[in-house]
Amino acid sequence: MSTEIKLSQSTAIRLEQARGKGMPEDQILQAIKAKDVAAFDAVSEEHYRYDDFISYADEHGENLEAAVQEGYRITFNTRGGLGIWIEKAFGLQPERDFTVGEGIVTGLKLKPEQAELLAKRLASNWVITDSRDVPEGQELTLKLRALVYATSGPSRSDIR
Numbered sequence: 001m002s003t004e005i006k007l008s009q010s011t012a013i014r015l016e017q018a019r020g021k022g023m024p025e026d027q028i029l030q031a032i033k034a035k036d037v038a039a040f041d042a043v044s045e046e047h048y049r050y051d052d053f054i055s056y057a058d059e060h061g062e063n064l065e066a067a068v069q070e071g072y073r074i075t076f077n078t079r080g081g082l083g084i085w086i087e088k089a090f091g092l093q094p095e096r097d098f099t100v101g102e103g104i105v106t107g108l109k110l111k112p113e114q115a116e117l118l119a120k121r122l123a124s125n126w127v128i129t130d131s132r133d134v135p136e137g138q139e140l141t142l143k144l145r146a147l148v149y150a151t152s153g154p155s156r157s158d159i160r
Helices: 009-020 025-034 037-043 053-059 064-070 079-090 112-121 145-152
Strands: 099-101 104-110 126-134 137-144
Touching: 009 025, 009 037, 009 053, 009 064, 009 079, 025 037, 025 064, 037 053, 079 099, 079 104, 079 112, 104 112, 112 126, 112 137, 126 145, 137 145
Parallel strands: none
Antiparallel strands: 099 104, 104 137, 126 137
């Protein structure tokens, strides 16, 4: 039985950034195995550098090799971080391709395989609350799990 690989939001964003900028999987794996941070220089951005990418993963028990090869789930998503992850993973732009609000992401149109990948990667503090078929594939609404329960759970008058 395999266990689910967990990555921090920051690590996941950097991994998807490398993929999105065209770094081949074998090169990513080779850099991780060699602990060669410089191999990521070509995909580095001002706010998303790789200086501590490998050392952070090592210190926090994140198995980068397995995450690249088998997939992963993000441990916790902030609303801003989720928007950035979606941008890096699917090449979409916030406010143009989807909207990030307080505890909600709306208008996210993904191909079926992308929607499936999102469901596998999404941290457990978020849920997909709505999915409808559109020409592009699926249009999804994501909500913070706590807000879903707050609006669908028992009302204060029910709790005595």
